[in-house]
Structure formats: C-alpha cells, structure tokens
Amino acid sequence: MNIKQQTLLATVILFIGISAFSQSKDIAIKTFLDHLTPDDFSGTVLVAHNDKITEKRAYGLASIEHEIKNSVNTKFNIASIAKMFTAVAILQLYEQGMLKLNIPIGEYLPDYPNKLVRDSVTIHQLLSHTSGLNNFYVADEDKMRNLEYKKVSDFVPLFVHDTLLSLPGTKYNYSASGFVILGLIIEKISGKNYYEYIKVAILKPTEMFNTSELEVDSTVSNKASGYTSMFGENKVLKKNDYYLTKASPGGFYYSTITDLFNFSKALGNNELIKKETTELMFKPKIKGYNTYIGYGGKKGASIVTDFFKELIANKK
Template identity: 50%
Template sequence: MKKLCAILIPLILTGQLVYPQTESEKRQTIFSYLNGLAYPEFSGVILLAQRDSVCFKKAYGYAVIEDNVENNFNTLFNTASITKTMTAVATLQLVDKGLLDLDIPIGRYLPKYPNQTVQDSVTAHHLLTHTSGLNNFLVDDFKTMGKLKLKTTKDYLPLFSSESLLFSPGTQYSYSAAGYIVLGLLIEEITGKDFHKYMNENVFKPAEMYNTFALPIDSIIKNKASGYTSYFGEINHLSKNDSFLSKANPAGFYYTTAENLLKFFNTLKKYQLISKDLTSKMMSPLVKGYYTNYGYGISVDKRFDQTIVGHTGGWYGVQCELMYFEDDEITAVILSNIDTEEGKGMNRVSNFIKHVLANKPMMN
C-alpha cells in the first residue's frame, strides 16, 4: 500500500465520489477535498497521519474572527469531550499500579462521597463506560450559571451529587459528564494530587504534550482560538461562546493543538501510557452506546469496513474529533472553533473521511 502522502489524480465526480476506489485513490480523494475547503465552510485545523508520519495538515479560517487573526498549526483549540479519553488513561494508570479496582464500588476510595447509593453501587468500570446512571449535568443550569467559581474538581459536585441515579448501575448506557468528574475525584483521592497536576506529570509530559492546558475562562492567552456558536445551526449569526465554557475538568474543555493530540494517541497505542492489556481493553467494544460501541473513554465504531476508535467533542463554539482507522493505521485530528448544524463544518469533514476510507459512496 502506497504512503498516504502519494500524489495522484483527484477522483471526485460531480455530486458523488467514485466507488469503489483503490487505497491510493481514496487517499488522494481525501487530500483533494481537504485542499478545496475554505472558510466559512470550515474553521480550524485538520491533520492526517499514517503511523507516525504526518502527511496532511492545514489551517483554515480564523482564531479571532473580529480581529482577522487566522488559525495556524500551533493554535490552541478547546477539545470538549476528547478530554474524557485523557481522563480514562489517567484512571487506567491507577489500575495498572494496583491502586484502583475497576469492579469495586467507589465508596472504598471515596468514603465521603455525598451520595450513599453511588458509594455502594457505582464502580470505576461504570463511570468509564457511561453505565453508572449519573446524569450529564451539562444542562440549562450549567449553561446559564457563572462558571468562574468552578475551579477544582469538587466544585462540580453540587451540580449532580444530590440527584438520584437514572437507572441501576450497569444496566443501561447514558452519556455522563458527571461520571468523569467522579473519576477525577478518584484520581485525586488515590494519588493525593490535584487532577491537573496529575495529568501534567503522568499523561501530558510522557506524551510530550507541552501545549495542552487547563485554561481559566477569563485568561488571556496568545494563539488561543476563540469559540463561536451558531447554537448548532439554530441561528444565522455567530456569537462568542465564553459564557458556555468552564475551566477544564475531568469531563472536558482542555485546550490543545492538533499535533499534541496526535502525540497523545501515538503514545497511547504504543503502550507507553498504560499496559498493552489495558490499552486493548480500553479500545474494545465494552458497551453499546447511542450510535457506536464504547470502551473506556473511547468510542469503537464498527459501522464501517474497518474499526474506527476515537472520540468526538461538541459544545457551543467547539466541534472536534480524534479518529484512528485501525486497518489503514491512519490518525485523523479535526479541531474547529465554530459549531454547525449536522452535516456541515467538522461533521461533514469527518463523515467524508470515514466514507472514503470505508469505500462507501457519499454525496459531495
């Protein structure tokens, strides 16, 4: 199979992709499409790599629209829920060290957790797979509240800890930001370290992710992309998303670059962050999610001709995705600072890449 960066004739017909295509033709079809993208169709950065070699990267649009500041390869983007994959790795490191049992109720580790039912029935396995019954907490109260006071992991507890479980743990799947906050509390309690300090020392530093940060929402940082929301296509103009954000927490909102996300995944799949056995289990289809299967903090998509593992991130003014195509050994990182309705922006780019690599036709 030729390298991803081979230069061949584009094979795009009016309205529809050529089908089927050879491996090399599929890759060049993707390059042609990505090179033809332009703002406002997409704003952000796209990076493709095969194995360890980056073969495509391009920045589009503006980091600060009102000042005409363009995005570049070093622009920091909010990653929303891709953060959950990083938190899952940190949790599994404790399992590797024998400090955490995935199947023991969390009350053993968090005896002061303010909900006895959760203490007695929820395990780290449930939290990692979104089968705990804890709610998502990212609802109207969170959207409208002042978030400057959310500085530590425990500051999020009042948003959900008094709520009853949605179902008996282990019986259903329900995507839960609250579950990942509790994982952060477990990490802090077991290690005796602040969550962000632990992440910096044990995840980001080993992966050489030196441009990954938990930024306060009122901070002024060079080369950070502002977020712009259309309320996912509900309005026809863009608004700044500052009021929707909080400082990074175990469930979301770390800022990073496309290159740093590639480093993270490369380090992970080489078993340099957690053991081979746990990495394999993390990327296995442990439960059925809404559209795909879910492992430990990562989706396992088997709807295509090859398995795609990764995670999406979506919030007001944030749309992003990290994907790894197992057969082709291709990693795709898509980071955008503008949300769009379904079928446009980041979603359209992601779906195009998936459909081409899966050799399935898709309307252009």
C-alpha cells in the same frame, strides 16, 4: 453555511489516522484538503499514517471579531476528548494495583455525599457511561458559575444530589459528572491534584507542551474562540464563552493537533499504559450514539466524524 458548520466554526480539531494508506488515497486526501474552504470548515486538520504526519492544514478564523486566522499551532478547546486523559489516568492506577474497576466507589471515596452512588456505582460504570449519572454540563447548566471552579471538587455540588437517570449498570447515559468523580478518585489514590497528575503522567511524557486546563478568562496567544448558533431562535453566531468553565476531568482542556497526535501515538504504542490495558480500554463495552464504545466515550469524535462524512459526500 449550515447551522452545524457554524456550530463547529473555530472550535473543532479533526485528527485523521489512516490505517490503510496508498498513493491514490494520499492524492485523494490532498485533493480534498486543497478544495476545502473556510466556508466548509474552520479549524485545523492533521492526517497521519504509521506515526508519520502527512498533512497539517489550517482553515478559517480563530477569532472572527479580530480577524485572526487559524494556524496549525492554534489551541482549541477539545471538549470531551479530554475524557481520554482521565480514562488513561485511571487505568494507570489500575495497572499499579491501586484500584479495582468493579467495586463501589465508596471504597475510594467513603465520604462521597450521595449514598446510592457511593454504595453502588463502580469505576467501570463511570468509565463506560453506565453509572446513571447525568451530564452536568447540560443538565445543570442553569447552576453554572463559569469562573468559580478551581478544583475538581468545586464541580461536585452541581450534580451530587441529582436523581440518577437509570440504575447503575443498566443503561448508557453520557456523563461528564461520572468523570468528575473519576477525577476525585485519581486525587484520592495518587495523593496529587488532578491537574498536576495529568501533567506529570500524561502531558509531559507525550510532549503535549501546548495542552492545559486554561481558565475561561485567560489571555493566551494562539487560542481560538468558540462560536455557536445552536442556542436561540435567530441563528445569530455567538461566542460560547458563557458555556465554558475551567477544564474538569469531564472535558474542556485546550490543545493543538500536534499535541493530540502525540497523545494518540503514545497510546497506540502502549507508552502510557500496557498493551493489554490499552486493549481493555478500547474493547467495546456498550452501544451509545450508534456505535459501541470503550472506556472514555466517543460523543465528540462521533460528531466530528459525522460532520466530515457529510462534507465529503456533499463535495462529490
């Protein structure tokens, strides 16, 4: 098992949507999944075509130390996939005429402490990772106090006075910090707590009943532990709880493959936002991580896709 596979162990959900499906492809997918082993991949897989689930599989362990197997109902930390929730929430408010995408955020957050950001960064730039703001989960990791974040505003001191990586609108820089600011805007405009807004406007309508912003130290059935060997030189597999916090608008909700399928289906069927808004969301804005991205970013999805491309190539 290589380092990348160990890093992904028990932390990754793969959702596959097949746009051009045939009996031969169906057989090929089944054959591939039948030969996939826990040494190749530990997690869950869902395959769907035309809003119909054709495969749901689980591999490996949700908890190595307790030898608990993954199931198709296991809840995984979905990391940056959760940015999609924030992007959809912003675009819902945009549809309602409650915000504009291309004016400085100071219009909505007049008291935001960083004047440069307040006066020059737009919602469009936050959504497209072109604001110049950093990714506080990485850049400010040494400041993190895992159990101290209860509200969206609790995350702001981690990055609010950090120097911008580039001038707003000039360059792609993947940014969880920008999505925290989007969360503040959602709260300001909607008058609701961010987590409550996401629950009412996204999770309930799409029947994502197993998706939530769990606390780091919460005890929850069917929750997978995360493991990594990326940090440190001895390559020993370790739990990654030290890196996690309660979910923010920038990531780290917990979810299941069925819930993510429900979200994808609802988004694709224009049930959360209108067709023209969905097209705006996915329209390529800028190149990042070797692919053109729309609103929300594709970092996590790109890592998973690359992993399975490599795995499929190695099994041929």
